[in-house]
Amino acid sequence: MEALGSVSSVIAVVQIAGSVAKLCGGYIADVKDARQDIERLQQKAAILRDVLQRLAEENDGTKLHPRLLSDNVLKSVNQCSQDLRRLQEKLQPKTRHKTMSRVGLRALHWPLSKYSVNQEVKMIEGYLAIFNVALQLGHIAISQSIDLKLDLDRDDQLLKSISHVGDAAYDSYENQRHQPCLTNTRVDLLHDITDWATCSSSQYIFWLRGRAGTGKSTIALTIAQLLDKKGAALASFFFKRGGGDLAQSRKVISTIAFQFAIRSRLVGKFVCDALREYPNLRDSGSLSQQYEKLLLRPLQQAQQSAGHSLSFIAVLDALDECDDINGIRVLLRLLGDTQKMAGLGFRVLVTSRPETPIRLGFQNMEHIAYHELALHDISRAIVDQDIEAFVTHELTQVKTERNLSHSWPGDDNIWIITSRADGLFIYAATVYRYVNGPRQVSASVRLEQVCQGSAAKHKSTDALDEMYLIVLDSSMSGDFSAQEAQEFNLRLRQVVGSVILLLENLSAKELARLLLPFVSDGGVLVQDTLDSLHAVFDVPEDLSKPIQILHLSFRDFLVDSARCPDIRFQINQQEVKKAPELHSLIQDILQFMLTFNQMLAKAPIQVYNAGLIFSPARSIFRRAFSSHASADLEVRTQLLSEWNACIQTLEGHSDMVRSVVFSPDGSRVASGSHDKTVRLWDVQTGQCQHTLEGHSDMVRSVVFSPDGSRVASGSHDKTVRVWDVASKTDIPSTATQQHSKIAQASFKCVCQHDGN
Numbered sequence: 001m002e003a004l005g006s007v008s009s010v011i012a013v014v015q016i017a018g019s020v021a022k023l024c025g026g027y028i029a030d031v032k033d034a035r036q037d038i039e040r041l042q043q044k045a046a047i048l049r050d051v052l053q054r055l056a057e058e059n060d061g062t063k064l065h066p067r068l069l070s071d072n073v074l075k076s077v078n079q080c081s082q083d084l085r086r087l088q089e090k091l092q093p094k095t096r097h098k099t100m101s102r103v104g105l106r107a108l109h110w111p112l113s114k115y116s117v118n119q120e121v122k123m124i125e126g127y128l129a130i131f132n133v134a135l136q137l138g139h140i141a142i143s144q145s146i147d148l149k150l151d152l153d154r155d156d157q158l159l160k161s162i163s164h165v166g167d168a169a170y171d172s173y174e175n176q177r178h179q180p181c182l183t184n185t186r187v188d189l190l191h192d193i194t195d196w197a198t199c200s201s202s203q204y205i206f207w208l209r210g211r212a213g214t215g216k217s218t219i220a221l222t223i224a225q226l227l228d229k230k231g232a233a234l235a236s237f238f239f240k241r242g243g244g245d246l247a248q249s250r251k252v253i254s255t256i257a258f259q260f261a262i263r264s265r266l267v268g269k270f271v272c273d274a275l276r277e278y279p280n281l282r283d284s285g286s287l288s289q290q291y292e293k294l295l296l297r298p299l300q301q302a303q304q305s306a307g308h309s310l311s312f313i314a315v316l317d318a319l320d321e322c323d324d325i326n327g328i329r330v331l332l333r334l335l336g337d338t339q340k341m342a343g344l345g346f347r348v349l350v351t352s353r354p355e356t357p358i359r360l361g362f363q364n365m366e367h368i369a370y371h372e373l374a375l376h377d378i379s380r381a382i383v384d385q386d387i388e389a390f391v392t393h394e395l396t397q398v399k400t401e402r403n404l405s406h407s408w409p410g411d412d413n414i415w416i417i418t419s420r421a422d423g424l425f426i427y428a429a430t431v432y433r434y435v436n437g438p439r440q441v442s443a444s445v446r447l448e449q450v451c452q453g454s455a456a457k458h459k460s461t462d463a464l465d466e467m468y469l470i471v472l473d474s475s476m477s478g479d480f481s482a483q484e485a486q487e488f489n490l491r492l493r494q495v496v497g498s499v500i501l502l503l504e505n506l507s508a509k510e511l512a513r514l515l516l517p518f519v520s521d522g523g524v525l526v527q528d529t530l531d532s533l534h535a536v537f538d539v540p541e542d543l544s545k546p547i548q549i550l551h552l553s554f555r556d557f558l559v560d561s562a563r564c565p566d567i568r569f570q571i572n573q574q575e576v577k578k579a580p581e582l583h584s585l586i587q588d589i590l591q592f593m594l595t596f597n598q599m600l601a602k603a604p605i606q607v608y609n610a611g612l613i614f615s616p617a618r619s620i621f622r623r624a625f626s627s628h629a630s631a632d633l634e635v636r637t638q639l640l641s642e643w644n645a646c647i648q649t650l651e652g653h654s655d656m657v658r659s660v661v662f663s664p665d666g667s668r669v670a671s672g673s674h675d676k677t678v679r680l681w682d683v684q685t686g687q688c689q690h691t692l693e694g695h696s697d698m699v700r701s702v703v704f705s706p707d708g709s710r711v712a713s714g715s716h717d718k719t720v721r722v723w724d725v726a727s728k729t730d731i732p733s734t735a736t737q738q739h740s741k742i743a744q745a746s747f748k749c750v751c752q753h754d755g756n
Contacts, residue, residue: 017049170224210375213426220317235259249327253290270298288707332361433535505546597686672699
């Protein structure tokens with residue numbers, strides 16, 4: 001509305017300026033002695049009209065910049081309006097004599113002296129100067145705005161190229177499985193964590209640890225929501241075992257950096273600068289490289305550029321569900337570097353079970369760096385109060401949805417469930433899902449079944465274990481014959497075992513192809529098998545969507561025969577892993593791919609002509625696809641009968657290899673050769689990532705820096721070279737030994753020489 005009002009003010013002055021020019025035109029024919037002054041004033045008024053017209057058009061917010069009219073310019077517009085109205089009044093025509101008027105003669109008199117014309121022209125020129133400057137500044141602002149928009153668009157495209165995990169964010173579709181804390185529950189704990197997140201304590205890591213089922217993810221989700229609502233620069237990564245990238249550390253740092261960059265344009269700019277300088281950070285940088293260049297440096301640059309203190313908070317939930325143990329160690333080591341974290345305004349909330357690699361990671365940190373809180377240290381009375389509130393809320397919903405009696409579920413039953421939960425929210429949640437089963441099953445009967453269970457509990461998991469047994473037993477309660485019960489139980493163990501132990505979550509359709517190859521129903525039988533287990537599994541109606549376990553405590557229960565005494569439901573991990581044909585085939589295919597990696601990368605069609613033919617005679621993959629091999633080739637030497645202990649052969653050097661070393665995170669291998677080069681290899685694929693050239697004689701020794709970002713190489717050319725792994729370049733200041741050849745390279749001495 002303000003912009004529209006400004007435009008209307010300018011348009012009004014346009015009309016007055018036009019009127020002034022028109023009035024001047026009326027005098028030109030009749031007034032001979034002042035014609036030059038009249039034309040000069042008319043011309044200036046017409047120019048003013050045109051400039052104001054452009055100002056009005058370009059201020060409408062659709063063509064150019066909506067803020068072309070500043071407050072000062074608007075004041076000049078209003079003053080110009082007053083001055084032009086005064087001039088307009090002076091120029092209104094008046095007849096010289098009434099008698100001439102009566103006889104129809106008009107003798108116009110030019111009302112302005114030469115001096116007055118000069119003053120009016122000077123006045124108009126003053127306004128023209130103001131309005132032309134406004135137009136020019138507006139055009140500059142528009143040009144800058146367009147350039148900025150183009151830069152932002154380019155940055156947006158660059159940011160999207162970062163290898164990140166969209167489902168890791170707390171508010172992603174994947175994390176709908178987590179529910180926030182109910183109102184007035186976990187009050188003190190949430191207050192403590194939010195206070196820590198917004199204070200200036202030197203303990204920039206908050207480790208919230210607790211056993212399975214204590215509600216760690218619920219707390220993490222709630223904290224993320226609270227901080228997000230407060231406008232904090234927030235990033236989050238919710239790990240999930242068996243969730244593909246959600247169970248790996250490879251993309252944690254890049255995902256956190258990506259989320260910060262999206263939330264803060266300032267951080268985004270510096271992240272983009274890092275990506276332009278180190279393009280490999282988009283998808284292949286080590287954790288230490290990502291941490292240094294993609295996260296810490298942009299945060300530091302943002303702090304220095306902002307002019308005021310910034311704060312950034314990352315939430316890492318369920319770190320224990322990361323399958324990459326070495327990645328966990330590296331991540332905690334990086335986070336524990338207090339010198340690098342100082343002054344960044346960067347804080348990290350970590351939730352996990354107290355698993356050994358995580359405990360050791362925190363033990364190795366300076367305690368000043370982190371604050372630790374164990375959920376089991378919180379008063380049991382407070383936890384029970386929160387669990388009681390949760391049970392009451394959830395069962396009240398069941399009562400409303402099913403139109404049960406007003407007295408249901410009863411205070412006694414709520415108290416029984418709360419006491420048996422033994423501080424585990426997962427127990428209460430499992431009870432709720434079980435009671436709220438299929439509509440054709442009575443919720444009251446199921447609640448009674450739960451509450452009448454054994455009251456004597458010894459281990460901390462006894463109540464939860466009994467709850468899981470109730471759920472499993474209900475799945476076998478159909479009207480089965482002995483034969484049908486045996487078949488169903490076998491299928492149940494197959495399906496359940498696969499869901500809880502496979503590294504990736506599979507859909508019902510995929511599980512059917514894997515486990516029931518002779519049943520062509522598209523996964524319906526798998527879905528039906530799990531139909532009564534919705535209390536422990538998320539089973540989508542869509543057969544193509546993955547089936548997921550709701551909580552890892554159910555997996556722990558099934559694979560522990562001491563906790564799951566019913567042999568009908570026990571899952572033997574080794575038996576599942578040894579599912580004979582499948583496991584052997586997968587291992588065989590993996591060995592085939594590693595052995596013939598070079599061929600697959602450069603000439604994949606030769607797999608049929610050479611790969612199959614030179615595979616061991618008893619290779620499952622060879623036998624399965626032998627019909628595809630070329631009939632024109634014959635191997636006359638004796639083949640191996642089995643794959644040997646050599647997992648992979650890395651080929652590329654043209655002369656003897658003298659030194660080989662693994663990177664600290666185990667993802668790369670560096671090799672030095674007599675061919676005067678250093679090569680970097682990807683351990684997973686066997687591909688040569690980089691060939692580092694610069695030595696003039698054989699390379700005798702190579703070593704990685706502790707953070708994996710650099711490689712030092714020692715050569716017979718009497719030099720030690722330090723290479724940047726990301727840019728593949730030799731770092732200046734080659735160390736030269738004048739008196740002897742270098743036999744071994746020590747990164748410590750190189751760094752001392754280099755000053756790093």
